Amino acid sequence: MHAFKDHVRELGEKHGAMSVHTFYDKIEQQIEDGYYEGFVDLSKVQQAMQPDAQYYICGPGAFIKKHFDYLSAQGVAREAIHFEEFGPATLAVG
Numbered sequence: 001m002h003a004f005k006d007h008v009r010e011l012g013e014k015h016g017a018m019s020v021h022t023f024y025d026k027i028e029q030q031i032e033d034g035y036y037e038g039f040v041d042l043s044k045v046q047q048a049m050q051p052d053a054q055y056y057i058c059g060p061g062a063f064i065k066k067h068f069d070y071l072s073a074q075g076v077a078r079e080a081i082h083f084e085e086f087g088p089a090t091l092a093v094g
Contacts, residue, residue: 055080
C-alpha cells in the first residue's frame with residue numbers, strides 16, 4: 001500500500017521542479033527510477049538536493065532529527081527545513 005502514490009506522481013509530472021523519491025521496506029519487483037529499497041537514506045538522493053529548496057519531513061521524532069541533522073550538515077538553512085511530528089498513538093482501554 002502506498003498512500004497518495006498517484007497524486008504525488010501527478011504533482012511531480014505537473015511541476016517539473018519537483019522530484020519524487022520513494023523508499024519501500026522491500027521491493028518485490030523492478031519498478032521505475034526514483035524508488036529505493038530500505039530505510040529512507042537522504043545520501044541516496046543527494047544529487048536531487050538543491051541549496052535553495054524547501055524541505056519537508058514528516059514522521060516520528062527520531063526520524064525527523066536524523067534527516068534534519070543530515071540536511072543541516074549539507075548546508076541547508078534551518079529556515080528551509082519544515083517538519084511535522086507524528087507516530088503511533090498509545091491506546092489504553094480498560
